[in-house]
Amino acid sequence: EIVLTQSPGTLSLSPGERATLSCRASQSVSSGYLAWYQQKPGQAPRLLIYGASNRATGIPDRFSGSGSGTDFTLTIRRLEPEDVGVYYCQPYGASFGPGTKVDLK
Amino acid sequence: EVQLLESGGGLVQPGGSLRLSCEASGFTFADKAMSWVRQAPGKGLEWVAAITWSGVTTYYADSVEGRFTISRDNSDSAVYLQMTSLRADDTAIYYCARLGAVSGHWMVFFDYWGHGALVTVSS
Numbered sequence: 001e002i003v004l005t006q007s008p009g010t011l012s013l014s015p016g017e018r019a020t021l022s023c024r025a026s027q028s029v030s031s032g033y034l035a036w037y038q039q040k041p042g043q044a045p046r047l048l049i050y051g052a053s054n055r056a057t058g059i060p061d062r063f064s065g066s067g068s069g070t071d072f073t074l075t076i077r078r079l080e081p082e083d084v085g086v087y088y089c090q091p092y093g094a095s096f097g098p099g100t101k102v103d104l105k
Numbered sequence: 106e107v108q109l110l111e112s113g114g115g116l117v118q119p120g121g122s123l124r125l126s127c128e129a130s131g132f133t134f135a136d137k138a139m140s141w142v143r144q145a146p147g148k149g150l151e152w153v154a155a156i157t158w159s160g161v162t163t164y165y166a167d168s169v170e171g172r173f174t175i176s177r178d179n180s181d182s183a184v185y186l187q188m189t190s191l192r193a194d195d196t197a198i199y200y201c202a203r204l205g206a207v208s209g210h211w212m213v214f215f216d217y218w219g220h221g222a223l224v225t226v227s228s
Contacts, residue, residue: 033207033210033213035213035214035215037150037215039150044200044218044219044220044221045142045150045200045215045218046218047205047214047215047216047217047218050205050213050214050216056216086149088149088150090150090214090215092207092210092212092213092214093210093212093213094152095150095151095152095166096149096150096151096152097149098149099149099150
């Protein structure tokens, strides 16, 4: 069973700043089979990134994903107020990481 | 537009049963694997169950194995979650989610989500 660590637990940034979220797996994730989700307060989760670096339909290009093996990163290039929420990573076929909460300073 | 609409949530006593339904529209339902994901109050996401497009193969988390049953009716474009022997720690919002497409794999990522159905297990 893959164990996921997401860091930091909480990220507090000002609008316009760059957000870097980390997802580390206890074993290698084959073929970059990793997805990222955004969950805004009071809403259902939404797919952001699949295949480690592919943006889902309708996702703004300020969101980008990278990484391979055991280390993956979600970057929000210029944080906007509507980006506040919790971000989860998920290797294909496995459950989710504990999440990183992003809020505004 | 893909839409997933859950129903059937509510308050149930410990040891009781409940059946959730998810009606799908906006895509060819019979082509897609489906799943249920839950979120306990203030907690993260937990993948609970999944079912292939044909219904032949299913997956269950250890926490619900033997108590929950996922099924589907392709003629009605619906997926169901029958929950029995419910416990307080089953209290959560239950999301219906569509599984994405990756050649050679069926348990992958979730590309569309419903708004969720709240299940509360309490006496």
